[in-house]
Amino acid sequence: DADVTQTPRNRITKTGKRIMLECSQTKGHDRMYWYRQDPGLGLRLIYYSFDVKDINKGEISDGYSVSRQAQAKFSLSLESAIPNQTALYFCATSDPHGTGKETQYFGPGTRLLVL
Amino acid sequence: KQEVTQIPAALSVPEGENLVLNCSFTDSAIYNLQWFRQDPGKGLTSLLLIQSSQREQTSGRLNASLDKSSGRSTLYIAASQPGDSATYLCAVRPGTDKLIFGTGTRLQVFP
Numbered sequence: 001d002a003d004v005t006q007t008p009r010n011r012i013t014k015t016g017k018r019i020m021l022e023c024s025q026t027k028g029h030d031r032m033y034w035y036r037q038d039p040g041l042g043l044r045l046i047y048y049s050f051d052v053k054d055i056n057k058g059e060i061s062d063g064y065s066v067s068r069q070a071q072a073k074f075s076l077s078l079e080s081a082i083p084n085q086t087a088l089y090f091c092a093t094s095d096p097h098g099t100g101k102e103t104q105y106f107g108p109g110t111r112l113l114v115l
Numbered sequence: 116k117q118e119v120t121q122i123p124a125a126l127s128v129p130e131g132e133n134l135v136l137n138c139s140f141t142d143s144a145i146y147n148l149q150w151f152r153q154d155p156g157k158g159l160t161s162l163l164l165i166q167s168s169q170r171e172q173t174s175g176r177l178n179a180s181l182d183k184s185s186g187r188s189t190l191y192i193a194a195s196q197p198g199d200s201a202t203y204l205c206a207v208r209p210g211t212d213k214l215i216f217g218t219g220t221r222l223q224v225f226p
Contacts, residue, residue: 004158033213042119042204042216043159058213090158103149104214106158 004107021076023091032074036087081114119217127223134192138205146208153202
């Protein structure tokens with residue numbers, strides 16, 4: 001089984017609808033992240049959480065909200081979806097060791113289309 | 116503001132060639148630099164991580180170098196194979212746990 005899973009994998013929605021993307025991990029990591037990827041722009045950080053009680057805005061948080069329900073679960077919500085939120089969304093986790101060797105582990109992505 | 120650029124954006128080569136992918140960043144104050152591989156329908160997989168105090172890392176046919184002072188990293192792929200076809204992303208960690216990604220190089224290796 002995959003260590004980081006995302007649901008749904010694909011989603012089509014209409015402008016104005018509220019949708020939630022979910023991420024679960026079995027790696028036991030405290031840190032979780034949400035990114036979006038657009039063609040030609042690379043991945044950009046939306047929100048991140050260093051533990052269950054910690055939520056931080058990333059580079060492009062406007063129009064999004066998150067919930068860290070448990071160590072293993074981190075959900076991303078679009079309160080009122082708009083077409084320019086059409087993108088590929090990735091969840092990631094990391095486990096800080098303080099050695100400079102820690103990396104992030106990514107889920108398979110959710111492809112979202114907002115009409 | 117840290118910016119990460121990758122050149123070329125796309126590359127198509129015959130099998131067996133040695134390849135160099137380039138990554139440049141504007142702020143040399145980084146904690147580490149990573150190279151990731153992205154396959155369609157799958158997430159990103161970390162290939163190599165170079166700490167700021169290191170000059171290079173090797174894994175199999177892959178070698179990544181880091182020149183912090185000039186803001187450059189290269190990923191060298193030896194004897195390319197069709198299975199190497201993917202998008203390659205570099206990312207810098209500017210000192211916090213966040214990563215700043217480049218725009219990627221889409222590689223196609225044909226038989």
